[in-house]
């Protein structure tokens with residue numbers, strides 16, 4: 001009745017930005033991401049312990065909406081395993097990187113939770129079921145159940161059963177690809193992704209164009225990944241990040257996640273490209289740019305980030321699937 005899983009976060013090359021169903025977490029458009037190693041989150045789940053559910057995240061007892069999101073996933077597992085009376089659960093999760101630093105620690109956390117909860121409940125390993133389940137905690141989590149490059153298909157059904165991620169290429173497909181995460185600010189972001197994207201859906205005049213464009217970019221991203229065309233993928237990554245941010249800059253109230261150092265680094269990458277260094281940025285709902293490059297240029301990418309005032313840089317490679325571990329957190 002106990003299982004522990006390690007999952008990696010993922011970074012979207014084509015972003016998910018906006019829900020068509022807030023309750024079921026169903027997106028307006030498909031998205032595509034790279035799973036990032038060595039960053040990871042470990043989560044242990046046990047059923048049938050204590051008298052009430054207990055949720056501990058990074059050493060703290062989770063409360064409010066954080067706790068509710070975890071319970072939603074645990075409740076869905078209890079409903080699926082209805083033959084077996086699972087009882088109250090204990091869940092402990094630990095990340096090896098800071099939450100709210102612009103990196104999707106919640107994606108790794110909910111992917112690890114979904115896979116661990118299903119295993120602890122005795123349900124069979126099933127990446128599709130785990131992806132659907134993790135989506136209930138956080139949309140982007142459905143792309144962290146598997147490694148390599150995963151596509152979250154938006155789906156059409158109102159019940160969301162066709163809205164989950166599939167692996168397009170595994171982590172061995174393009175081992176030289178690198179994502180260099182540059183931390184220019186560790187401040188908690190003022191507007192969380194969930195609220196930022198809702199604001200864009202409801203008020204940005206650019207939103208319908210964003211949806212149409214992103215859906216088409218996913219198809220192109222797949223082709224560029226298949227051909228391992230770094231330049232085409234890099235250019236698409238930048239374009240898609242700019243377009244996501246443009247929808248929110250045009251929202252009411254406008255939302256700007258970029259900081260001066262973010263822009264400084266973006267401009268410096270442009271200069272590097274003029275010198276023939278293959279570096280392109282992408283940017284989630286925060287100020288920390290991530291630099292797409294290859295193994296031969298990751299140190300140049302790191303140097304560019306440090307020269308623009310990054311306080312820390314994490315060099316990432318394509319990561320693997322969420323995995324069951326033998327050692328538990330409690």
Ligand code: DP6
Pocket residue numbers: 011012014015016017025031104106137138139140141193194284285
């Ligand atoms: C900008 O998955 O964190 O990182 O579904 O509301 O939990 P919720 O949002 P979340 O949003 C991620 C937004 C993004 C882009 C992406 O990862 O695709």
